[in-house]
Amino acid sequence: MTSSPARHQGRALPLPGSADFTDATHVFNLNARPEPEAAVTVRSVPEARETLALARERGMPVRVHSTGHGAGSVRPVRGGLLIRTDLSGGVRVDPARRTARVPAGTRWQEVVEAAAPHGLTAAHGSAGTVGVVGYVLGGGLSPYGRLVGLAANTVRAVELLTADGRLHCADEDRDPELFWALRGGGGGFGVVTAVEIELLPVAAVITGAAYWPEHAAERIIATWTRWATDAPREVTTTIRVMRLPPVPEVPPQLAGRTTVAVDGAVHTAHPTGLAAARRHAEDLLNPLRAIATPVLDTWSEGNATDVLRAHGDPAAPLPFLGDHMLLGDLDGDAIDRLLDAVRSRPTSPLVVAGLRQLGGAYGTPERAGGVLDRLDAAYSYAGSGPVLAPEHADAIRTHCDEIRRALRPWDTGRTVPCFVEDPDRPRRHISDEQMLSVARVRQRVDPEGLFREDVPTSVDSPPGGSSFL
Structure with missing residues (x-):
């Protein structure tokens, strides 16, 4: 039986079972449902202020999300209030x-x-x-x-x-x-x-993705990593080993088979730079296309909106688990270990595992920013698989552990917050000293700890503190 909605100054607070509660608790990772006691979508500052007053009055800890894409990094907020922000005004x-x-x-x-x-x-x-x-x-x-x-x-x-x-x-x-x-x-x-x-x-962008058959994986990844070592800053790419299921949403060239994909973007700020951008794209793609003919190749000249489609992320929410780490420079042994680990099982629970190219301004930003303003790493690794039954979660975590052990010599021990998709996986984004400094700021602006449920606790927190690491 669903509880009656609580009220504050005439406003109902949506509880489980209501349409408003369902809307407010919507997340992209369906394996990470927040499960709060109550949840509300706020569309203005006054609505948010009123909701916070109610949380203080009832002693309910608060968590905040907007589109729900980061839900996988935190545990359920049982007993608390979830605020979904969907503010009006437009860009x-x-x-x-x-x-x-x-x-x-x-x-x-x-x-x-x-x-x-x-x-x-x-x-x-x-x-x-x-x-x-x-x-x-x-x-x-x-x-x-x-x-x-x-x-x-x-x-x-x-x-x-x-x-x-x-x-x-x-x-x-x-x-x-x-x-x-x-x-x-x-x-x-x-x-x-x-x-x-x-x-x-941005004047133009060369963007897209090319997918090669599995037999070419070793040569494709080795060639890509050699190119990535001295790649121009105008080019940012990702390489992934993919096992996409045979479902209507997946292109038929990729469905039900293993492929290795290279996607990304070559940026051009001014039309006069288009010739150089074409050379950069050719330097990346021509050696890869010489290894084998892609089963699907969408790389082309386009505009800024085309870049949003290059990576081919799913548009609909899915239940999934995964792992993430930042890696140093990779040699041939690292590539062999990664491929062996990713393909160690004929029926791997992972549908995607790959590397994002770092370096360039990631490591040497033009100016200092916030507490996390640079990455001392060469690549970001991420792998994930769908959780369609309870036993799938254990299989995914086990395989992620195998890959983590294989890549341990190159693991920097650091991660990026928005890439963590499992609260049980290792994560560490900033130093102990930075963590304590952030905690002091948090104590200053939220001395009563109303937003304590909005702070994911790291497996590597310093004594006496928790932080979104």
Whole structure:
């Protein structure tokens, strides 16, 4: 039997069983349902303020999400209140300043489409369905990442509603300490209602994905890693071993078989740079195409909106588990171990396992940013598989452990917040000293710990503290 909705100042608080509760608890990873006591979607600052007052009155800890893409990194928020932010106002682009103000709940598709008429784009994620706020404040690895660095470095201001109901605008001049902690420090500060991000000029993009048959995997990956060592910053790519199921959503060339895919983007800020961009694309793709003929190849010249489709992420929510780590430079032994581990089982529970190219501005940003502003690593590894039955979770974790052991010599011990999809997997994004500094900022803005459920606890936390590491 469903409980009656609680009320505060005449407003109902949705409880399990209601349509509003279902909408507010919607997440992209269906294996990571938040399971709060109550959940509400707020569409304005006054609504968020009213909801926080109710949480304080009832002593309910609060967790905040927008599109629900980061749900896999945290445990259920049982007994607490989940606030889903879906604020009105739309994306506002300032072409003169090359910035965009983005309300919480906005997805990257909206930002890219709003910026494109001005010859601008953003350091967005690999899919248009990903929410902007969680992505940029959790680091963010963009198809333009080697050129601009972590997406967190493009944040120019954060609008934040704290537990006491006050609205703050944190930037380099107004509360720079809070602004520093918000960019990579994790949750637990308040309800982010909007961010202002810097945009980058774009005249054209060469983008897409090419997929090769499994027999070419060793040569494709070895050739790609040799190219990646000295690749130009204008090019950011990903390589993945994929076992996609034979379902209607998957292209028939890829369904029911193992392939190795290379996708990414070659950025051109001005039309005069298009010739150089074509050379960069040829330097990447021609040696790979010489190894074997791709079973599917979508690389072509296009515009900024085309980049959102290159990675081919699923559009619909799925239940999945995975693992992630940041790796140092990879030699031939590392590639062999990775392939052996990924393909160690005829029926692997992982549908995708791959490497994102780092380096460039990821390691040497033009200017210092927040607590997480650079990555001292050469590659980001991620692998995942669907959880369609309870036993699948154990199989996926076991295989992830095998891959982690195989890659241990190259594991830096660090991760990126927005890539963690299992609260039981190792994660560490910042140093102990940085963690304690962030905790002091969090204590200042939320002294009563109203947002304590919004702070994922690391398996590697310092004594006496927890942090979104």
